[in-house]
Amino acid sequence: MSKGLGKAAYKPVGILLGFAAGAAAGAIFEQVWKVAGAGEAPNATDEDRGWGEILAAAALQGAIFAVVRAAVDRGGAVGLRRMTGNWPK
Template identity: 75%
Template structure:
C-alpha cells in the first residue's frame, strides 16, 4: 500500500482513537484524583478555595495521564495498522 493511501486510511482511525483516548484519560484522571486527593472533583484553575499547589498538582497529574494514554493509544493504533496493512503509518 502506498504511503499516501496508508496515511489517508489511518487518519480517520487516528482521529477516532484520539477521541477515545481523551474519554479514557478523563475517566482515569477522575479516579486517580479521587484516590490521591480524597475529593470527588479536581479543582479548576479559577477555584478560589484551592491554593496554587493543589491547582498545579491537579494540572500536572491530568497532563501526565493524558500524555501517557494518548501515546499508548497512538502506538497501539499504529501497530494495528501495520498488522492489517503491512506498513507503518506516517
C-alpha cells in the same frame, strides 16, 4: 494496500482514537484524583483551592493524558502495520 492509501485510511481512525484517548484519560484522572483522597478535581478558577493543589492536579492530568495518548497512538500504528504492512507517518 498502497502506502499512501494506508496513511490516508489511518487519518480518520487516528482522529477517533485521539478523542477516545482524551475521554479515557479524563476518566482515569478523575479516578486517580479520588483515590488520592483529594475529593473532586479542582478547576483552575476555583478560588477555594490553593496554587499547589491546582498545579498538582494539572500536572497529574497532563501526565496521564500524555501516557494514554501515546499508548493509543502506538497501538493504532501497530494495528495499521498488521493490517496493511505499512507504518503510518
